Amino acid sequence: MIDRGSLAGTVGAYLTGVAVTSAPWLLTTAVLASLRLVARLGGATDFVQTERIITLVYALTVVLSAPVHVVVSRTIADRLYEGRLDQIAAPLWRAVVLTVLGFLILGAGLMRILGVSLEVGVAGTILTVVVGTQWLLLSVGGGLSSPTVVLAAFCLGAPLSIVAALAGSHLLGLGALGYLYGYAAGQLVTVALLLHGVAVALPAEVDEEARLTPAFAEYWLLALSSLVYYLSIWTDKIVVWAVRGRAAAELYSGLSAIAWFSVIPAFGWIYVNVETAFYRRFRSLYGALEAGAPLSKLTEGATQLAAESSRILRGAAQIQLAGTVIVILGAPPIVRLAGMPPELIWPFRLVTIGAAIQVLALLEILLLYYFDLRREALLISLVLLGGEAVFMTLAQGLGLSPAVGFPVACACAALTGLALVRSRLRTLLADTFQSQPFGAAT
Amino acid sequence: MSVIDSAKSMARTDVCMIVEGTYPFVAGGVSSWVHDIVQGLPELTFDMVNIGSHPGSYGEPRFQLGPNVRSLSVLFCRENDSTQPLRGPARTALARRIRAIRRRPLDEVPSRTLRGIRRLHLDDTVDDELIADLGSGDLDIASFLYGRASFEVLLEINQRLAPSTSFLDLFWHFRAMHVPLLRLLAAPAPPAACYHAVSTGYAGLLGAVWSQASGRPFLVTEHGIYAREREMELARAEWIRDDGEDDGLAGWAPAPSALRQLWSRMFRKLSRIAYHQAARIVTLSEANRQKEIIDGAPADKIKIVPNGVRLAPVAATVGLGGSGAGSDQEPTAAVRPLRVGFVGRVVPIKDVVTFIKGCDLALRRTPLDVRIIGPDAEDPEYATRCRALVETLGRQDSVRFVGPQPPAQIYGDLDVVVLTSFSEGQPLVILEAYAAGIPVIATDVGACREMIEGRSGEDRQLGASGVVTRVAVPQDTAAALVRLAADAGLRRQLGEAGRQRVRAYYQRGDMLDSYRAIYEKEARS
Numbered sequence: 001m002i003d004r005g006s007l008a009g010t011v012g013a014y015l016t017g018v019a020v021t022s023a024p025w026l027l028t029t030a031v032l033a034s035l036r037l038v039a040r041l042g043g044a045t046d047f048v049q050t051e052r053i054i055t056l057v058y059a060l061t062v063v064l065s066a067p068v069h070v071v072v073s074r075t076i077a078d079r080l081y082e083g084r085l086d087q088i089a090a091p092l093w094r095a096v097v098l099t100v101l102g103f104l105i106l107g108a109g110l111m112r113i114l115g116v117s118l119e120v121g122v123a124g125t126i127l128t129v130v131v132g133t134q135w136l137l138l139s140v141g142g143g144l145s146s147p148t149v150v151l152a153a154f155c156l157g158a159p160l161s162i163v164a165a166l167a168g169s170h171l172l173g174l175g176a177l178g179y180l181y182g183y184a185a186g187q188l189v190t191v192a193l194l195l196h197g198v199a200v201a202l203p204a205e206v207d208e209e210a211r212l213t214p215a216f217a218e219y220w221l222l223a224l225s226s227l228v229y230y231l232s233i234w235t236d237k238i239v240v241w242a243v244r245g246r247a248a249a250e251l252y253s254g255l256s257a258i259a260w261f262s263v264i265p266a267f268g269w270i271y272v273n274v275e276t277a278f279y280r281r282f283r284s285l286y287g288a289l290e291a292g293a294p295l296s297k298l299t300e301g302a303t304q305l306a307a308e309s310s311r312i313l314r315g316a317a318q319i320q321l322a323g324t325v326i327v328i329l330g331a332p333p334i335v336r337l338a339g340m341p342p343e344l345i346w347p348f349r350l351v352t353i354g355a356a357i358q359v360l361a362l363l364e365i366l367l368l369y370y371f372d373l374r375r376e377a378l379l380i381s382l383v384l385l386g387g388e389a390v391f392m393t394l395a396q397g398l399g400l401s402p403a404v405g406f407p408v409a410c411a412c413a414a415l416t417g418l419a420l421v422r423s424r425l426r427t428l429l430a431d432t433f434q435s436q437p438f439g440a441a442t
Numbered sequence: 443m444s445v446i447d448s449a450k451s452m453a454r455t456d457v458c459m460i461v462e463g464t465y466p467f468v469a470g471g472v473s474s475w476v477h478d479i480v481q482g483l484p485e486l487t488f489d490m491v492n493i494g495s496h497p498g499s500y501g502e503p504r505f506q507l508g509p510n511v512r513s514l515s516v517l518f519c520r521e522n523d524s525t526q527p528l529r530g531p532a533r534t535a536l537a538r539r540i541r542a543i544r545r546r547p548l549d550e551v552p553s554r555t556l557r558g559i560r561r562l563h564l565d566d567t568v569d570d571e572l573i574a575d576l577g578s579g580d581l582d583i584a585s586f587l588y589g590r591a592s593f594e595v596l597l598e599i600n601q602r603l604a605p606s607t608s609f610l611d612l613f614w615h616f617r618a619m620h621v622p623l624l625r626l627l628a629a630p631a632p633p634a635a636c637y638h639a640v641s642t643g644y645a646g647l648l649g650a651v652w653s654q655a656s657g658r659p660f661l662v663t664e665h666g667i668y669a670r671e672r673e674m675e676l677a678r679a680e681w682i683r684d685d686g687e688d689d690g691l692a693g694w695a696p697a698p699s700a701l702r703q704l705w706s707r708m709f710r711k712l713s714r715i716a717y718h719q720a721a722r723i724v725t726l727s728e729a730n731r732q733k734e735i736i737d738g739a740p741a742d743k744i745k746i747v748p749n750g751v752r753l754a755p756v757a758a759t760v761g762l763g764g765s766g767a768g769s770d771q772e773p774t775a776a777v778r779p780l781r782v783g784f785v786g787r788v789v790p791i792k793d794v795v796t797f798i799k800g801c802d803l804a805l806r807r808t809p810l811d812v813r814i815i816g817p818d819a820e821d822p823e824y825a826t827r828c829r830a831l832v833e834t835l836g837r838q839d840s841v842r843f844v845g846p847q848p849p850a851q852i853y854g855d856l857d858v859v860v861l862t863s864f865s866e867g868q869p870l871v872i873l874e875a876y877a878a879g880i881p882v883i884a885t886d887v888g889a890c891r892e893m894i895e896g897r898s899g900e901d902r903q904l905g906a907s908g909v910v911t912r913v914a915v916p917q918d919t920a921a922a923l924v925r926l927a928a929d930a931g932l933r934r935q936l937g938e939a940g941r942q943r944v945r946a947y948y949q950r951g952d953m954l955d956s957y958r959a960i961y962e963k964e965a966r967s
Binding site for chain 2: 214217218289290292293294295296298375430431433434435437
């Protein structure tokens with residue numbers, strides 16, 4: 001779209017970026033928010049239980065599916081790059097089956113721990129399986145099939161979830177149980193559409209002997225890094241819950257959800273630029289290397305790639321800055337519209353600043369993944385996770401809002417990431433050649 | 443170091459003999475020569491050090507080691523022949539090691555070994571310091587492969603010698619060049635009164651380093667000229683991508699690519715290192731001596747000791763004036779084709795292809811019974827190519843691959859021996875043929891011309907004992923074959939001259955006496 005050179009093409013490209021990066025979680029957030037609203041309006045205590053189940057299911061599936069889908073996505077990407085297309089389908093279907101079985105067990109375990117009734121437990125378990133599978137297919141489908149497949153699946157599944165949940169609870173008179181089943185049914189539609197999209201996109205050749213297990217041994221660092229990052233998404237909420245109690249955590253969670261809307265433009269911009277300009281530079285360098293380019297060309301390519309990385313980081317920071325400033329200035333009406341007390345205006349601003357900084361940390365992780373620097377990516381995630389736990393607790397200990405610690409933690413992660421990206425880009429060529437454990441004689 | 447038999451190697455031996463890819467695992471001229479030396483000097487003790495490619499590259503020894511061989515050690519240039527990437531814990535462990543190495547700061551005092559490696563390529567001089575640097579042992583293979591300092595050296599080599607070469611190729615060649623060196627240099631030196639390398643190259647380097655470290659004298663014997671033989675191989679090597687190969691212009695390149703030159707320069711430097719450290723350089727012929735001098739060997743160090751054969755047993759087996767020389771009793775060429783033998787390994791450097799083409803051309807004019815006598819397992823691809831050529835030419839009935847045979851069986855059934863090698867030292871095959879009274883057709887390489895036409899005035903008076911041909915010109919070989927097939931008298935005359943030449947100049951006893959004297963002087967010093 002960008003290559004068309006028209007304003008419409010450029011706008012279209014960025015909107016696609018926004019849609020691909022943000023639509024699934026935006027739609028999911030909207031669904032969850034609407035359900036909360038409906039549940040509260042319903043007033044029944046079992047709706048509180050339903051809301052808790054849905055929140056826990058999402059937390060569990062987001063965190064635990066992350067290592068699986070990142071490894072499966074990376075493996076499929078590798079097979080595509082190598083042209084070993086027959087090695088894709090069998091491991092993917094195995095991953096899907098394992099995900100279903102794994103979340104079946106986890107979901108049942110969670111329901112058991114929550115001590116819910118059998119009917120609710122079955123619904124909760126089904127929801128766990130459906131959502132867990134959805135994350136895997138979202139990740140894989142985004143790479144294998146067209147972005148429109150993913151968007152269509154969420155655009156259809158999300159409203160259906162609401163409609164089915166409302167129908168289950170109100171029309172069928174099943175109350176909270178109807179909510180759960182209806183919601184799960186709507187999400188099942190998303191899963192079905194994603195499954196269909198992925199199945200259609202899969203290469204026809206299939207090697208049934210292709211295994212998935214070696215990929216986990218190969219990419220365990222990637223899996224760990226992903227697990228830690230997704231854990232960090234929930235850590236701030238857990239800290240607030242631990243130091244301030246459940247009510248405060250719910251408020252904080254709501255603040256956080258709204259604050260994260262401010263990163264949508266930057267996400268779109270990052271998606272488009274990483275997938276276009278940066279990727280071209282990246283391919284140009286490594287294509288030249290494989291084609292036998294002399295050192296002068298490689299040095300030039302590495303310099304351009306480093307410059308492109310800096311440009312993307314600067315560009316993302318500038319766009320995010322604009323979005324963040326607007327949200328900070330508009331914090332009072334936003335907080336008021338969200339039905340939250342005015343004393344949450346500053347915590348909201350702090351979380352918005354933290355989210356903005358975390359966008360940069362996330363971009364740095366993405367860049368490091370491009371260069372296969374998994375250990376460094378893990379380090380950023382660990383700094384973020386540990387920083388949230390430490391600084392938010394510290395802020396509470398100092399008599400401040402725990403939200404003060406959030407941007408500090410994000411800043412630590414982003415600065416660590418910046419230092420790592422810069423240092424690795426400085427030695428990119430030498431590292432590319434010398435850091436590969438090829439099994440050369442030692 | 444893989445020590446096959448180290449039980450007796452604790453004490454210092456008289457001679458530590460270092461060979462590359464030959465004795466006792468590979469049959470051939472050099473191996474036979476080593477065997478002769480070791481067997482012929484029973485009063486001396488030997489430690490044999492064989493430098494091989496990788497574990498598993500050798501089969502069973504082809505020679506029985508004598509009681510005076512106290513140990514046989516095999517050093518390998520490569521750890522294994524696997525091209526499979528590492529997986530699992532091994533890969534993780536290596537990745538951890540790489541990170542640790544790459545975290546190290548650049549040393550203020552760089553590795554001496556790395557300095558030596560740098561000098562191999564970027565400095566034209568050879569001195570004691572270079573040998574000491576290379577032998578310093580302060581650079582392990584992992585540090586070389588993954589260390590920042592070695593990458594700096596690579597960048598400098600790239601900038602100065604190969605700026606337009608594929609850096610990816612250069613990177614891997616840089617590793618391939620030096621990992622064998624580091625692996626070999628890490629081997630401990632067997633204690634010996636003197637070190638004797640039977641070539642320059644890796645063997646020469648090892649001998650030079652061990653000699654300098656121990657203060658014991660070092661001898662080099664060159665049969666072929668190592669660096670030049672490597673250059674010939676490099677010129678044909680398909681594992682080196684030439685500049686511009688991808689754009690289809692490589693074939694027009696007027697000069698060897700930078701990568702080929704890099705390899706070539708290193709091998710020449712290794713030869714010069716051996717020449718520098720050697721107390722004595724022994725070669726087989728005047729032709730080789732001149733080449734060594736051109737390549738940097740000090741003239742005063744060079745001594746010519748020709749190869750030698752046992753005259754009596756071989757001659758007795760064949761019989762003087764026997765069929766080999768065309769006796770009166772032999773059937774005429776009209777009823778029995780000329781029996782032509784190629785005796786040697788079926789490998790590219792012997793240019794068996796030219797031999798087959800030459801025979802094919804000659805067969806158009808005269809009947810021949812051609813045997814290719816020698817092992818063909820060393821380069822199966824080349825051997826297959828040679829067999830295919832025979833089939834393509836439709837000469838299966840006239841040209842046969844008979845495999846290796848003991849010398850006593852070979853020459854009694856031949857009228858002419860042909861050599862078409864690209865490179866030779868002083869082929870034992872020629873001497874064995876002479877001892878049997880058989881004339882030789884050989885290319886003008888190594889000592890072949892002086893072996894056929896005579897080295898000195900007195901030698902030349904014996905007359906020619908064969909025909910000298912140009913390298914890679916099958917027409918020359920064919921013409922010589924046709925001429926000898928047509929003239930039994932000429933064959934007899936040439937064969938007789940050869941026999942007299944061996945008796946006068948190429949007796950095994952003379953060769954052993956020369957080496958005994960050299961060892962006495964150097965090893966007992």
